[in-house]
Amino acid sequence: xxxxxxxxxxxxxxxxxxxxxxxxxxxxxxxxxxxxxxxxxxxxxxxxxxxxxxxxxxxxxxxxxxxxxxxxxxxxxxxxxxxxxxxxxxxxxxxxxxxxxxxxxxxxxxxxxxxxxxxxxxxxxxxxxxxxxxxxxxxxxxxxxxxxxxxxxxxxxxxxxxxxxxxxxxxxxxxxxxxxxxxxxxxxxxxxxxxxxxxxxxxxxxxxxxx
Amino acid sequence: xxxxxxxxxxxxxxxxxxxxxxxxxxxxxxxxxxxxxxxxxxxxxxxxxxxxxxxxxxxxxxxxxxxxxxxxxxxxxxxxxxxxxxxxxxxxxxxxxxxxxxxxxxxxxxxxxxxxxxxxxxxxxxxxxxxxxxxxxxxxxxxxxxxxxxxxxxxxxxxxxxxxxxxxxxxxxxxxxxxxxxxxxxxxxxxxxxxxxxxxxxxxxxxxxxx
Numbered sequence: 167x168x169x170x171x172x173x174x175x176x177x178x179x180x181x182x183x184x185x186x187x188x189x190x191x192x193x194x195x196x197x198x199x200x201x202x203x204x205x206x207x208x209x210x211x212x213x214x215x216x217x218x219x220x221x222x223x224x225x226x227x228x229x230x231x232x233x234x235x236x237x238x239x240x241x242x243x244x245x246x247x248x249x250x251x252x253x254x255x256x257x258x259x260x261x262x263x264x265x266x267x268x269x270x271x272x273x274x275x276x277x278x279x280x281x282x283x284x285x286x287x288x289x290x291x292x293x294x295x296x297x298x299x300x301x302x303x304x305x306x307x308x309x310x311x312x313x314x315x316x317x318x319x320x321x322x323x324x325x326x327x328x329x330x331x332x333x334x335x336x337x338x339x340x341x342x343x344x345x346x347x348x349x350x351x352x353x354x355x356x357x358x359x360x361x362x363x364x365x366x367x368x369x370x371x372x373x374x375x376x377x
Numbered sequence: 378x379x380x381x382x383x384x385x386x387x388x389x390x391x392x393x394x395x396x397x398x399x400x401x402x403x404x405x406x407x408x409x410x411x412x413x414x415x416x417x418x419x420x421x422x423x424x425x426x427x428x429x430x431x432x433x434x435x436x437x438x439x440x441x442x443x444x445x446x447x448x449x450x451x452x453x454x455x456x457x458x459x460x461x462x463x464x465x466x467x468x469x470x471x472x473x474x475x476x477x478x479x480x481x482x483x484x485x486x487x488x489x490x491x492x493x494x495x496x497x498x499x500x501x502x503x504x505x506x507x508x509x510x511x512x513x514x515x516x517x518x519x520x521x522x523x524x525x526x527x528x529x530x531x532x533x534x535x536x537x538x539x540x541x542x543x544x545x546x547x548x549x550x551x552x553x554x555x556x557x558x559x560x561x562x563x564x565x566x567x568x569x570x571x572x573x574x575x576x577x578x579x580x581x582x583x584x585x586x587x588x
Contacts (some may be wrong), residue, residue, distance in 0.1 A: 184489040192485065202581035212429060215566040218436075222429035225436035225462075230585035232465030251436075254443030257468045274403065278395040298529075303585060336586060353580065355573040356427040361566035369564065370413035374441035374514060375421075375547060 198214045207335040208353040209327055213310060216360035222341045223305050224251050230336075235302035238295035239264045242288050242308040242341075243281075249377055263301070265291045280348035285317035296331055303336040310341025313348070320345050327351060418546040419564040420538055424521060424555035427569035434516050434551045435462050441547075442469045446513035449506035450475045453499050453519040453552075454492075460588055474512070476502045496528035507542055514547040521552025524559070531556050538562060 175183075210226075212219035230237050239255070239262060255262050267288030289312075295304045313320050324347050338347065349355050362368060371377060386394075421437075423430040442446050450466070450473060466473050470544050478499030500523075506515045535558050542548060550559065560566050582588060 181489045185487045188487040192487065199581070206580060206582075208575055208580070210588060214570065217565065218423060218429055218433035218567045221436035222433035222440065222442070223436070225429075225432035225434070226586065228435065228439045228465040229432070229461030229588075232461035232463065233585050234464075235585055250440035250443035252443065256437040270382045276396045276399040276403065278392045291456055318438055339506065349572065352573060353575040354428065356429045357570040357572050358429065359425065359568040359570045361560065361568050362563060364419055364564040368413055369415045369417060369419070370410070370421075372416055374417060374444050374446055375437065377440075
């Protein structure tokens with residue numbers, strides 16, 4: 167192999183090696199992807215302490231809406247800090263159905279019975295959206311929070327998703343502390359892991375970032 | 378405390394304890410949030426092997442658009458698999474500027490010099506978007522990939538973001554293998570950690586999920 171005066175490979179060598187490496191990578195990737203033939207509605211969970219769980223959930227909602235799919239959104243416990251998403255979804259009112267059930271985070275209401283009733287109502291709406299097959303994707307935003315507080319029995323939610331979710335419907339569930347039972351039956355699980363957070367340096371929640 | 382015949386706490390007790398716990402939680406949270414007073418444009422990085430990096434990036438774009446902010450999007454290496462986002466963004470053509478620079482992933486082009494030229498062109502567009510102060514948020518989608526292959530010098534990118542990014546502009550950078558130098562200067566970093574992925578069970582990339 168040709169090398170420069172300093173013993174390093176020339177640009178042309180780097181280019182040639184790169185092309186060969188990428189050719190192999192593409193061949194390997196194409197071979198793997200050829201084995202991926204199943205199309206089915208997925209159960210997707212975004213959990214973890216980092217940011218991006220609901221944000222990626224809404225990202226999937228917009229991606230699906232971009233394809234012209236009908237989408238359902240049920241917000242289980244979000245309060246006032248969701249104005250950006252709500253306003254953006256208004257431009258897709260022909261395709262999206264949004265139900266906001268929660269009255270805020272649980273430390274805002276401080277009323278367990280009201281929270282339980284709101285969770286039950288939201289879950290009934292979500293089940294109906296999923297069962298109806300009218301929506302290609304249903305986002306159950308912050309459902310994990312409700313499950314963590316046992317406002318809904320995890321067994322009931324798992325049984326429904328495993329046995330009654332139609333094959334063609336994607337369901338996305340967000341919120342930290344996802345229960346093991348849910349992770350067990352999910353197809354795709356991502357843990358948003360916090361590496362650095364600006365609140366630590368005194369930065370406040372800002373429009374377009376947190377809400 | 379009153380307990381049932383089986384020794385368990387009554388529902389009323391649970392409710393009272395819950396209210397007290399949540400009252401304390403709200404007080405603690407309010408106190409913490411009162412110390413968060415700084416408003417500034419953030420440098421946000423989504424990295425890691427899991428799904429949701431670009432998706433959460435686009436989620437932030439839509440959230441910002443919902444607020445009526447102008448937003449810039451530069452896609453550094455995405456190929457054909459981004460149709461959903463692109464079509465959804467068309468409904469916000471009054472607010473968003475999108476530049477697609479990459480011709481595909483690097484294993485598709487297999488041409489290092491073309492990739493380097495495309496990366497340079499995309500970075501020039503991104504810099505101009507950030508510097509102009511016309512956009513409240515600029516998404517540099519998959520910039521980490523370009524940096525990982527050294528198609529752009531990390532020092533140049535870090536110097537620009539640290540010294541030339543206007544105070545009021547949020548910049549979101551996505552892609553796996555974020556360089557340490559970038560994480561070092563970022564305000565908010567999330568690692569999307571893969572827990573479960575459906576490709577493993579033969580499921581193919583699907584419309585609305587992967588693209």
